[in-house]
Amino acid sequence: MSGPMRIATGDETIPFTFDGTTYHARPGDTLAAALLANGVGLVGRSFKYHRPRGIMTAGIEEPNALVTVGKGGRAEPNTRATDLFVYPGMVAMSQNRWPSLSFDVASIFGLAAPALSAGFYYKTFFGPAKHWMLYEGFIRRAAGLGNAPTEPDPDNFSQRAGFCEVLVVGAGPAGLKAALEAAEAGKRVMLVEQDAVPGGSLLRDPDPSIDPAAMVEKIKALGGLVLLRTTASGYWDHNFLTLTQRLAEPGEVPAHGFAQRLWHVRAGRVVLATGLIERPVPFANNDHPGVMLSQAVRSYVRRWGVLPGKRVVIATNNDDAYLTAAALVAAGAEVVALLDARATGPAAPAGVTVYHDARPSSVTGRKHALRKVTALIGGSEQSFDADLIAVSGGFVPVSHLHMQAGGKLEWNEEAQAFIPGGTPQACETIGSALSPPPAPAVAPAGKAKKSFVDFQNDVSLADIDLAWQEGYRSVEHLKRYTTLGMATDQGKTSNMVALSRLAEKQGVTVPEAGLTTFRPPFTPVTMGLLAGAGARNAGAHVRRIPLHGLHEAHDPIWQPLGYWFRPRAYPVNGESLQQAALREARTVRTVAGLSDVSTLGKFEVSGPDAAALLELVCATTVGKLAVGRGRYTFMCREDGMVSDDGTVWRLAQNRYLLTSSTGGADRMAHFISYVRNSLRPDLKCSVVNVQEHYAGIALAGPRARAILAALTGAEPPRHMGYAPATIVGVPVHVLAASYSGERAFEIHVEATHAAKVWRVIEAATRAEGGAPYGLEAMELLRIEKGHVVVGGEVDGRSTPQDLGLAGMLNKAGGFIGAAGLTRPALSAPNRNNLVGLISLEGAIPEGGMLIGRAGTSPQGHVTAAARRILEGGAIALALLEGGHKRHGEELTVTSPTRGEKARVRVTSPHFYDTAGERYRD
């Protein structure tokens, strides 16, 4: 291609760049149209052989013209130039080439094509392993197409629900008619079209009797929703479809900050008016720039006023390409030959010579521009000077959504194509997809090695033949061995051509050869679209504790905990995390500290059968609790494994408060709901999740009782006692529970008043020499005390016996998990038991394996490691085979991944105040 291919009219007002050169486009131009108009025919390089590639189609099926568009984090690789509308300032770059598109060093791979045939990388697995080490680096460097941006995407992505009685996919003539009829019948209609304007094939072949824009206005006036630049990308069960809407073009700065929207649509009925995709024709060098699909050529001529070639050869096996000949002639091009593979055809436009029984066999060119087309005409070769060949190998109905919906396909012999058949969902296909034009099978001419079938993956007819020779019979195996039909185009132009070749090799019909499965998405979707709103943190909304703002004033180190963020430590004077945590833990041991425990799971259970429900949920006794008392409890799964732990408190005769772990709170909510609503709906009780209603403040340390007494004006309850109280006029629940090993209280207060209560407790604590403490100090305290944590020692594989909790089990049974615990295997002596470890030498690596000596199998692992808070020295909790009976043994903890090792002695898991004296006043 040389020189502009569209006469400038002054409408070329939109500047854009391609590979750094500035061009101008007209409003409504795709990048492909604009490049062709500006005389740019070389747009990319192929994946494997780095062959020069141009623009082949005018739609979403484009396999060749892939570009990276946009800058920085907004850059989008592998975007089809044919599905990208030019906007002012667009920056597009070609891909897969170095140092430039026209001179690409890696095109030398094309010379090595005989060694890089189908499945070549599988063959690299044969032979000595050291050879693979050589291949691997090369293959990894060559893999992939385009470069993902390294900067964060600055745009937002919307996800929206949609509902309609009739969803019409495709705003071509059939889709417009169906949508308008449904709207006129009073139906709630959605019409979606992937193009920027409605019309479909009418944009290429206008019909004066149909005005797409007017029809769209009518549909809208009747209440219909019309979405342009929207692709129905997935069809799921129950007429649920996902639509991808472009609110801005790729790489464009979106007007409202949102680049794309993912629609979740539930439709009563779906009408698929998805049309046809034209098939290319295999012949030697059919991937050369200047080889285009016939309908695409017609689109560029009629829709965009671009003439992609001045001397054109047309090759076809159907009547449709004759329309292209007429369009080209009308636009002033010379159609030097119309090669019709059939014996007869319709009348050709004046001045066009038609050759019957004629097929292209090869093309050649120079400087990436097409120069010559060679054809086999009636058995003889003949060449034509041409700068463009427009090919049509027939048509493939776009049946992807139909198949995703579970629909069947039927073989149409005349068209050599699969057309949509029955479907189990409320869905129908209409329009041209049901009746593709007749197009007989044509035997390819030209060298198979250079006759490309899948342009994206450089799969040729010879590759299919090779796969066949090597024993790949199933079409699914063929696909995976050759990579046919993979990558961004998913074989939209290649599948049928390849199937025909496979069927020919097998000596069967195409439907007998089979068909691969079409899966969503129909066209590529961005990761941002699937991730959704940028308002989230790492894909999820942050859960803020009620006192978040108060903590923030102390500039703590925050700890993500599920969706929550909690203070991990409150460093002062430049302390490290470890220094701050140790100071905070020592403060708790010696004076008092306060901590935010608002995220604990909390459930209020009331009613005459409340205790009965709790004795089902909890593995410990509950019914005998006196009003004003509480106890430690834990819960089991049906299989007997401990799933969570917490405390249960009798607030009043028929009212209890159950607390559970932060990490397990949502799971516990489901569990209790299941027990309440499914297992025992007959119980007269109410279970309400009050996790967020109450904020929780833990006050712990030898001065805690005095601080609380001063604030409430009353003697606090003794250990595991409950009392209602008021602090600065705010009603609170005081639960005398300890996780730290010190005399401690949980003060639960309605979250809206929590800040007021925290402030006075903090002030009183600081006045005593205490301070707030975070999760890291809490971890030091609980490890030293030997308390288990869900997700650590409670790992879903531990029984109450394993954790040393068997003595607390409800002897009467009846709790969930009681039956599971009777299984003999759960009493086996070699089960992993909770133990303590004291270091004899070195710090104990958390997560390390416990071994007897080097080279022996692991006998357990360290679940949590810490140091003694006041005395110093490394300690840890661990799960060890038969650990209960191994106290005193010496073992090695090893962490090969970190290169750390320690010598330890096995002990009881309780390192601090084993008699519980510090709980007593």
Next chain:
Amino acid sequence: MTEPTSIIALPAAPLHALEIWSNPQAVAVRVHKALDFALPAMNRSASNAAITLMRFEPTVWLAEGDISVLADTLGDDGALTAIGGGLVRFRLAGPGWRELLLEGGVFDTSAAVFPVGATAATVIDHVGVRLWVESEDACIAYVPSSFAQSLHHFWEEALPLIGA
């Protein structure tokens, strides 16, 4: 000039979960007599000047307002549990509130299926929320306090998309 769609966080209000576990018909009669309206059906609400009841679950209602009269009608057939500390109320008001709820939403907010007085327990962008159609121009969203700031931000960001 059309008022823009707005999102306003409302002051804390007394909110309780009302669960009835036995004698539902008898309780319904007592409640009707005491409050002068019938217990609302699933996904519906009813109210008087002092209290609004919204039904989101088969045996559970959300009670907003003064529960003193209601509490006296329950006897041993049900319970009220305070939950107001864990919920933030937002009023989504203006012509675009229905469209706004489709952002990150999963259910049909059109007036035909979600009329004035209707309620829904649903998820918005994966966050569990309860909704009550206060009037044709406004909907109240009851959002878990922990997610309130983030969801408010999510809605504010989505506002420019309404009608776009």
